[in-house]
Amino acid sequence: MPLFKRLDENTRLTGRLAAAVEYDGSAYCGWQRLKHAPSVQYEVEQALARVASQPVTVHCSGRTDSGVHATRQVIHFDPPVARSQKAWVFGANANLPRDIAIRWLVPVADDFHARFLALARRYRYVILNQPSRPVLERANATWCRDPLDADAMHRAAQVLVGERDFSSFRAAGCQSKTAWRHLHFIEVHRHGQLVVVDVQANAYVHHMIRNIVGALVDVGRGSQDEDYIARLLSLRDRTQASATAPGCGLHFVDSLYDSQYVLPREPLGPNLLAFLGEWTGERELPDSPLVRYRRGRPLAEDEGHPSLPKYLKKHPKGQRRPASAAEEESP
Template structure:
């Protein structure tokens, strides 16, 4: 998908539609609609309802927590009336606050579900590592004044790759029935004063990424050894782990689906990392039971594990970061 593409104003889109949503989560208590606090979902539904002239309910690919941002949150809804591509996007944005925007809309098959059809979710955590406190980046990066050893953090993080019980990295109030998740990759790189933690998995537990980041920062400060992450994984005890990193540094940057669902491709965010040059959907997914299950393919016997099959059988994991 080119960066600049005209939106159609002639053909009315009806049926099931997918949307790409970007938001600054600073002013919201997460994505999910709440009765007692502002949410991103409520704002998106209100704006789309204005365009449609009828109530609209949206379903997201992964719930984000209070203060967490997104550059490619995928949602779907069933359009109650026909509106053009331009009307849905421009009309929706005209009715949204400045910290939320619709990036694109696309028709999808009736069986598409933003949450249940997702094969993987990807986040980037951004740390501004410098002595002085941030100003321009204060809302979308976490400040760490102590020098961080990014290569050591990267080496320590590799113990998390694969299918594991992530009990040491889940919030006390996590509602998931299982702590098993398949982490596809995690990378830690330094770009000048920015330390970026890039992580993808089939799904995440509540606060899982922020708890991982908190532990990795302790490694980066040399307060813990590089085996700290592996030890925590084996202990399966959240009370023995590090503090939870702030939500302001976390960005939901991609939700990945089977190739039969053709969604617009766009550069991965946030925009301050555009120099990395990576677009959505470029990386190969692992050939594991969960990916094959989501794609409706036979499970490859050589890639099955007892934990993986149990995970598939127990419940549908959902992103709750």
Template sequence: MTLFRPLDDRRPLTGRLALGVEYDGSAYCGWQRLKHAPSVQAELERALSKVASHPVTIHASGRTDSGVHATRQIVHFDAPAQRSQKAWVFGVNANLARDVAVRWVREVPDDFHARFKALARRYRYIILNQPSRPVLERHNVTWCRDPLDADAMHRAAQVLVGEHDFSSFRAAGCQSKTPWRHLHFIEVHRHGPLVVVDVQGNAFLHHMIRNIVGALVSVGRGEQGDGYLAELLALKDRTLSDVTAPACGLHFVDSLYDEAWGLPQEPLGPNLLAFLGEWTGERQLPDCPMVEFRRGKPVAAVKASVSTLNEGGR
């Protein structure tokens, strides 16, 4: 696999297009377009509309909160004009702010949907664990000056794997109809001064990952024991839970789809973690009703579980 794919500048792309997008969320209110503050969606739609010479509306694989970053946000739109692959990528990037970039564009079938066809979403939360404050990484990590026991954090987090009611880890203003989510895995590892919380699931509640990380830091500091996350999960009450970790350490690094859609594979971000060498889609997805349902292969258990499947798409 290579990062250096040639961009065709001759054949016009038509129909529905998918884009891979990267952004630094520091200056934005989040992904979703809002009237009162700048958003990544509005910035990208502005640039696409300029290249297309026509208004463009996009749909994303997931919404990120204010200050949260992304290295593989997948979006789709129906192209109102014919432009080559090179024209879409280079033209849009030339009209975007420097903190947002299109990485690639692909034609996809008309039934592709960035949100509703996503099988899983993956985030990485990065903590810089050292006595002195960060300088070069200050916008992309959360700083913790107290020593953290990453192994204890990992042990405590394993109770969250599987399908659970995550009410203790959802924001008060969360708009999801259900607190149930399915976590495929959650891992905590130390890489030198970096402590990384790597989590994948069908989708996530508002502030869910940041609330989980806030509790895990309490375990890592030794303020709480290995059973702390299990206790919070059982309470099903956000008011009795822990603090919310800062947004700057959170990165949306992958949105997974069935291989049949033909979306490009990329190294998982952010580039701070490029040394880990993992690419999108390398891990096998769990055998669960939601994954089978979105692959278009319904199983008997789907009807029993569909009421708990999230369509919030975080």
């Protein structure tokens, strides 16, 4: 099985490297390095720096909020020294806290960028729907004691699929200049006492998934009808929507790239949902303007499309970093 492939300990890698990071976000302010709070990025960079014996800067496929988890956070970095695949993985993991780990590491082309070349990001939100509070799942699932109608939640959510203005599901502090995003799919399924919201999009505005889940839970409880999500979408007003769902139920499970960048395939997480059996890259991506731009094959009519960040309109393959954080798409 690919999961048990032996790590190369003889070849010293010198070019750009990509890796997948898994983490329990309970103790962190999120992925992004901050001066005033613990972050996953800081821990990863410190661990890699110990392997390299000098500073290492990493770039991720998408930032996550405080308390949010990840099973396939793709990163890249340019190693300042040559080390083997085994040395990077084992060395980093030996220096990382127990709630963070490097899953794999591979060499990639020098033009690979974990963030700006990502075609899609996928999340799974896990709700434990039972009368009693969770124990073993308390840190990686959200508890809802009220019975949820997962089928009604799924039907209500389908209005979100496609290119939409997600202003009603956007946090007040969101820095993005536009709330326009392309949601590829959203599915809600029940598996015993677990209700799972599975969503994939080109990118997200701040708290977008957690705000969507908060509204869907109201539909599932029966306190709102199935047209509630459509009404919120048309209002474009966050103040009219439901409460934000907790971060502990959210898992970043996949980041997708063009096939020219060969990254390891692995089962989608979290392990709590391993019985679903789906692996990364099994679903086709939509033929959207952003996907075409990121693959370097845009159409003439794509120019100026509202779903494209401003920097992509000038730099189709996303090689150049935006001038300010406000121009970056949210994860």
